[in-house]
Amino acid sequence: MMNAREPDWAYVARSLVKVLAVAAALFLALGAIARVLWVFVDSDERTAQVYGTAARVANPDKRLSYADDDGGLLETTYTLWGEPRRAGRDERVTRYDITEDLFGTVWTSSLDGPSGSLGDAIDSVEEDPEADKELTEKARKTIDGLPQTLDAVAVVEFARSMTTDRLVAFNRRHKLCGGADVSYIYAPSPYYDDSSSDPPLNAVVWNRNMTEGYIRADFSYQCETEPEPALAEFRRWVGLLDEGDDLRAFELDHGWLAETAKAGVVHGLVIDRWKLADLRKLLDDPEVRTVRLADVAFDLGETE
Template identity: 80%
Template sequence: MNAREPDWAYVARSLVKVMAVTAALLLAFSAVDRVLWVFIDFDDERVAQVYATAARVANPDKRLSHGYGNGGGLLETTYTLWGEPRRAGPRAGATEYEIVENLFGTVRAPSLDGPSGSLADAIGFVDVDPGVDEVLTEKARKTIDGLPQTLDAVAVVEFADSMTTERLVAFNRRHRTCGGADVSYIYSPSYYDDSSEPASLNAVVWNRGMTEDNIQADLTYQCETEPVAALAEFRRWVGLLDEGDDLGAFELDYGWLAGAAEEGVVHGLVVDRWKLADLRKLLDDPEVRTVRLADVAFDLGEVG
């Protein structure tokens, strides 16, 4: 019995019809998408409030700011942040980072899944109540003493024991430390356990300026008492979250954030462009376990 030769002309016509119908459907869907964007609120504001702030929490190695919505649609909503690497030296120029939420609430942010580089390593060493370690503290002293004290630094200050807000305010007053955009609070260290789900979670690093898209531009920091305002704003933001929010793109979790907000203690500080001389003084405080430098640079504006 001979197999029949396929009717290639019929196959070709069928393929053309399928392609034509597919193209027509895509065009129709695109037109509907554009029309619905005019009449339906796709809630760019919630993307900014929840996911843009989550990106800042999970990526303290970047200075992320100036977010804006690119327009919503039936398929997805895109929100763009401007940012640059958090380094001690001159600005390296801004980069765009996109956060995309699709129709089903799934979020993609491939460049904002957590910190990288030396600052990520320094944050990764922070632990819950690690205690005093004189050897580690002395090593940090020798490192800083071996460098010009006028250098600017990006660093992590790790506490020997977790700090309540009251203790941290007292610490600030003792060292005349003023809160601001150059001080962020580590409310939870990073986490890794391959037997759990999720296996890893980023540290919760918070600065009141991380909600700057939703607050007035003339934000006034409160110097020594800034930890009080920072914790209040962190708790307010966590209160905006729903358990169904997809925070996996940032390696964060609703329960992880809610627990950190409820506990409200600080395990360390991320400090931005502090002088080495000021960091060196902190090492004489028994509440400071160590200072880990992530980057140092001369302030060229002071040269000359």
């Protein structure tokens, strides 16, 4: 009677490792091929729509405009040009490059969030603030002490979050017209705990110009009612995202944006180059908690 031969377990293990290695290599190769095809077929438009817009959402302290893209085999670079969002004229223009490599990793130059006085004003907005008459009165005194013809960049914080219907009613009450000089704070900056492993997140600030080149024809902006199509466009943009998009360079998060789009409420406004007199009127509305000035300047164009 023949004895059954003992299997060579070391040989079996080596063979299994080889099979797994080949499978892993094939998986990575197929992934790379898919990425290459994506780079050549669809990357330019999607880079502009996803990452170009994410940069503008995360950096409301800058007026960013689109520029050219440079696609290659290993990476694609999309360029934005921007200037500081100031009340006066500013001829400083800075180039910002957003680069995505073959594996979907994104990095960018100085577009990780707002800075300066406007960044501080945006960071001060709270999700559920308490009424603060002293804060409101302080804002009144500050504005009253300045020439009312000054142009200002400011943040208007609401006493409680605004649904779209309430914001439209607010616009009609004050005869406000949404547009390039009004951005909506859909989500304030969440409290960041240094002891937590979670990364910090930026506020979500939206303006219709962020995706103007991609707006569908059925989105019509009509002055006081602009918050309605603006929210619809924000939700459309969030719908373009998927969990594989690398938004870390902008300190944004797919889940955070999805929750914000679903809620669809506005906690404040970023105001670009409004007259102080117009901002002052808003402080008499109980819906407004305060107005934080980020920058003021005389409009030199009025004297030319």
